[in-house]
Amino acid sequence: MSSYIAPLVAALACVSSAADANAKGFFAAVPRDGVELRYEGTFTQTDYDAFGGNEIFAFDRVVTIRTFGPETVDRGGESVDAWWVEIAVATGTATERGIETGPGGRVVCAVLVAEDDFGLADGGTPSHQPIVRGSYRIDDGPIEDLVDGVLRIDPAFTLVPDLRDDEVVETRAVSADVPAGTFDATRTVGAVTVESASVRVKTESTLTTTDEISLGPLEWAVTQERFAKESTRPRDLFELRTEIEERMRLVEIGTAFSMELDVR
Numbered sequence: 001m002s003s004y005i006a007p008l009v010a011a012l013a014c015v016s017s018a019a020d021a022n023a024k025g026f027f028a029a030v031p032r033d034g035v036e037l038r039y040e041g042t043f044t045q046t047d048y049d050a051f052g053g054n055e056i057f058a059f060d061r062v063v064t065i066r067t068f069g070p071e072t073v074d075r076g077g078e079s080v081d082a083w084w085v086e087i088a089v090a091t092g093t094a095t096e097r098g099i100e101t102g103p104g105g106r107v108v109c110a111v112l113v114a115e116d117d118f119g120l121a122d123g124g125t126p127s128h129q130p131i132v133r134g135s136y137r138i139d140d141g142p143i144e145d146l147v148d149g150v151l152r153i154d155p156a157f158t159l160v161p162d163l164r165d166d167e168v169v170e171t172r173a174v175s176a177d178v179p180a181g182t183f184d185a186t187r188t189v190g191a192v193t194v195e196s197a198s199v200r201v202k203t204e205s206t207l208t209t210t211d212e213i214s215l216g217p218l219e220w221a222v223t224q225e226r227f228a229k230e231s232t233r234p235r236d237l238f239e240l241r242t243e244i245e246e247r248m249r250l251v252e253i254g255t256a257f258s259m260e261l262d263v264r
Contacts, residue, residue, distance in 0.1 A: 026153050027129050028209040028216030030118045031067030031083045035214040036256035039063040041248035060094035066256035067214045081115040086259045087157050109136040110261045111151050135263045159222040159246050160205045163190040176208045176218050179251040185210040197231035200238050219249040
């Protein structure tokens, strides 16, 4: 899983400017205090080579989100209400004892988010969330601080990408049926292609959210194809090198009693 873990670490350690940052998707609604959301699904990576020696890596994944608050904090000299959001991701093999992870397979992040920074985007599913402060830990490593006031949700916790207006294929109201229940929701379908002289990445995503639960995400599905070629060769010679599929659904809404990464 090394081709996935490398960008994950980079995304947590190096965060972009908050100037245009907002997040409709995973921070779509103001949280509730003491809520735990549990998502289960799969993460599958297929690596291709020119000689047909393809390799498939299939993993189970559990995402747990806990929310606490509000509390009054100082933001640039202004007192605002803010909420703690903790996201824990375990990727590996499902056993009776839970997910058995390999190196880099477990990530926990705790962020403090101002209440007026939830649900900022009018449409799409941006994955950059403004934060007051935050910290993260990979496996049993040291606790590190997030920088620059933004949490990059993609690819650290999901591959659901940022979407510009012209990358939103469809947004519609749905009745979403997941293991945790049935909800009135909004489903956003997106398609994004990013290309350089030597790399092309195509991402198709579906994210379903509701304002009936803490934060909002109900389920998501992403397929990402990564192509490569020599930088001097024509664009029609891109070859598929990696395909990644992520499928997650909300399975349980419970009570959160404490944070795993309690940096409060």
